[in-house]
Amino acid sequence: MPNPQCPVCLATEVTLFADIPNVPTHCNLLWATAEAACEAPRGDIQLGFCPTCGHIFNAIFAPALMEYTQRYENSLHFSPRFQSYAMQLAQRLIEKYALYNKTIIDIGCGQGDFLDLLCEKGQNQGIGFDPSYWPNAEFTSRHLSFVQDFYSEKYASYTADFICCRQVLEHLHKPREFLLSIRRAIGPKQGVKIFFEVPNGLFMLRDLSIWDIIYEHCAYFCAGSLANLFQTCGFEVLQVNEEYAGQFISLEARPSPKTTFAEQCWPGLPELTQNVSSFSANFAQKIQLWQQDLAGFAQKQQRVVVWGAGSKGVMFLNALPVQNSIRYVVDINPRKQGMFVAGSGQEIVSPAFLTTLRPAVILIMNAIYEAEIRQTMTNLGLEAEFICV
Numbered sequence: 001m002p003n004p005q006c007p008v009c010l011a012t013e014v015t016l017f018a019d020i021p022n023v024p025t026h027c028n029l030l031w032a033t034a035e036a037a038c039e040a041p042r043g044d045i046q047l048g049f050c051p052t053c054g055h056i057f058n059a060i061f062a063p064a065l066m067e068y069t070q071r072y073e074n075s076l077h078f079s080p081r082f083q084s085y086a087m088q089l090a091q092r093l094i095e096k097y098a099l100y101n102k103t104i105i106d107i108g109c110g111q112g113d114f115l116d117l118l119c120e121k122g123q124n125q126g127i128g129f130d131p132s133y134w135p136n137a138e139f140t141s142r143h144l145s146f147v148q149d150f151y152s153e154k155y156a157s158y159t160a161d162f163i164c165c166r167q168v169l170e171h172l173h174k175p176r177e178f179l180l181s182i183r184r185a186i187g188p189k190q191g192v193k194i195f196f197e198v199p200n201g202l203f204m205l206r207d208l209s210i211w212d213i214i215y216e217h218c219a220y221f222c223a224g225s226l227a228n229l230f231q232t233c234g235f236e237v238l239q240v241n242e243e244y245a246g247q248f249i250s251l252e253a254r255p256s257p258k259t260t261f262a263e264q265c266w267p268g269l270p271e272l273t274q275n276v277s278s279f280s281a282n283f284a285q286k287i288q289l290w291q292q293d294l295a296g297f298a299q300k301q302q303r304v305v306v307w308g309a310g311s312k313g314v315m316f317l318n319a320l321p322v323q324n325s326i327r328y329v330v331d332i333n334p335r336k337q338g339m340f341v342a343g344s345g346q347e348i349v350s351p352a353f354l355t356t357l358r359p360a361v362i363l364i365m366n367a368i369y370e371a372e373i374r375q376t377m378t379n380l381g382l383e384a385e386f387i388c389v
């Protein structure tokens with residue numbers, strides 16, 4: 001196999017530092033039976049690190065294994081914590097960029113929840129692009145229209161004052177092609193502002209958030225590699241922030257009239273490099289500790305459920321031998337309930353189901369939701385031991 005090349009800065013000196021074989025290729029595809037879920041397609045992950053720009057990526061990612069259809073379900077909008085973040089973000093962007101009576105494009109808009117916030121609050125017109133969008137009779141807005149497709153240059157006739165793209169770039173095998181295509185679609189229109197948001201690769205490594213490594217994410221950006229990508233694809237970076245308790249990075253930019261070059265020496269690079277070198281050993285240790293904990297619950301005959309059937313929950317259940325010890329996963333998203341977890345086959349249930357199941361231990365897959373999960377349990381009149389994974 002030829003040496004991998006960094007998909008962001010194109011450097012050819014790449015360090016391969018972790019192998020995670022045989023994982024489900026789609027954490028967020030829903031399965032109607034446990035049997036089908038267990039036979040979900042799988043792929044291999046081999047993480048590469050670019051010491052030049054700090055980018056991390058799956059060096060053996062096979063784009064042909066990916067499929068985004070309407071069965072793809074990754075909306076976080078059922079969580080009050082996430083809704084509050086999205087509302088504050090929309091408000092901030094509207095005020096900062098004077099988004100009133102403007103046209104906004106949202107690339108990878110899902111069902112249009114965030115685009116709706118931006119448009120409703122600022123009286124803007126929104127155009128959402130997403131191949132997994134499905135028309136919903138209950139959700140119509142005079143502000144919004146949708147294109148059920150990937151965004152590309154062929155939609156250059158859709159002009160916008162503001163282009164937003166959240167939680168998309170990390171799915172793309174060739175992020176440079178995508179950004180260059182957006183840049184060409186913008187052309188000479190200098191007033192356009194851009195907002196991108198991706199998971200924070202530095203957070204993943206620093207906090208050893210290993211369940212965030214999923215096949216769908218072929219790219220793990222840090223602030224340095226994200227800025228590098230935009231600067232070398234014809235944009236001027238206005239601001240890079242950590243968001244959502246450090247779990248995301250956001251970037252604001254505008255088109256630059258001239259070719260730009262990456263600013264050297266992102267200050268976070270030494271810390272990231274250090275985290276990369278200790279990752280493999282830390283990963284193995286974390287898996288081993290969880291195996292011991294799960295064996296302990298089994299010995300005490302404690303009933304355990306996982307809360308959160310998103311990517312983290314799916315990867316946790318697939319990484320550990322839980323087939324007999326954990327049979328249910330709770331999720332507040334009604335579109336997931338009654339379906340089964342890819343690869344490991346647990347049934348996804350509603351919080352109310354716990355009044356029947358009465359688990360002793362609840363494994364919370366994302367600590368950011370701990371308060372709302374505890375409140376839900378209190379409202380159901382239930383008690384359990386809560387552990388943030």
Ligand SMILES: [Zn+2]
Pocket residue numbers: 006007008009010011050051052053054055
């Ligand atoms: Zn690089």
